[in-house]
Amino acid sequence: MPNGAGTELVGRDVIEHPGSVGVIALDDRGRVLLLRQYRHPVGRFLWEAPAGLRDVDGEPLHVLAARELLEEAGYEAGRWDVLVDLFPSSGMSDERTRIFLARDLAEVPAEEIDFERVHEEADMPVVWVPLDEAVRKALNGDLHNMIAVTGVLAAHAAAVDGFAGLRPVEAPED
Template sequence: MAAGRGFADEHDPRRLIESKTLYEGRIWNVVSDTFSLTGDDGDVLVRDYISHPGAVAIVALDDQGRVLLLKQYRQPAGMSLWEVPAGLLDIEGEDFVAAAARELAEEADLTAGRWDVLVDFFNSPGSSSEAIRIYLAREIAEVPEDQRHTRTEEEAEIEHLWVDLEEAAAAVMEGRVHNPSAVAGILAAAHAARSGFTGLRPGDAPWPEHPSQRSHRTAAEAGR
């Protein structure tokens, strides 16, 4: 099959027979779905995965063409990673751009006057429903000191570093940066910069792939 410019991932729900929660966590749950690929009851599969609220991440770019990186410790990896500001979409009904602005202020003490969408992706679609949107934030300004968020726990150790965008992209390609949002966001921003950031989607562009934007049939409805 020859690739064309029109190819794209597509919404393709299969018949849900049963969905149950196996584990309830503080932030995400583990669920088990029983479903049919073909609609035939004889072709039934079971898949367990993390039910995740999704997240936003921000490539903050200053007027010198530098991207802001944060150094933060991550227990599952056992490493301190260079990342971009990011956070969970764990406030029900919160606008996606508002969530990104909140995270930029909380983690980086910054505001942005312009927001564009860089890239959308699923972090691990075979094992999690986590959808991530990465924004490009420009027209950067500092949050006044008396209005800054008090960072606690791992966030209290955050270090900030402004890095030239092409240097950051080189660090990704050399295997020195591993956080998925940083990898995807930096490379997307470096690509977009070569065309002067033309053609980027606006910050309020639809995000139909996020679970909150998709309609889900109940197991009972699916069984009809």
């Protein structure tokens, strides 16, 4: 254990994970973009924010986030900020997640997107939910996805000062 705390050797199961990013896309009407996606491990459809794995070596995280927003929802953003960094399940995994806030959104015509959605991504309906309503959904248990819940609550908190306290996309992870 760290700092010599105890002399007992302790075993732990650890899932090694490449990491992930999530995107809270907020339009000029104060609505959050959510996707409906099937998740086999929990056996249900969940409302989620666009997200993806850090699966391209050296790819800047905001570039990955922009790719996921485009591929999963068909939108591009003119403004990106860091909402929050977290370890979503630090008791069992080394996964790191950075959640971005995407604003100044523009829909991209489907024929201009060079990505084929397959498997659980094949049919992901997109809905726009007012941020206050999304907060209520998170607090009353209608949102279960970690990135969506954390991102919605962080966006709501960041809106208090007009998002002035957010970090730039290049902010280092500690």
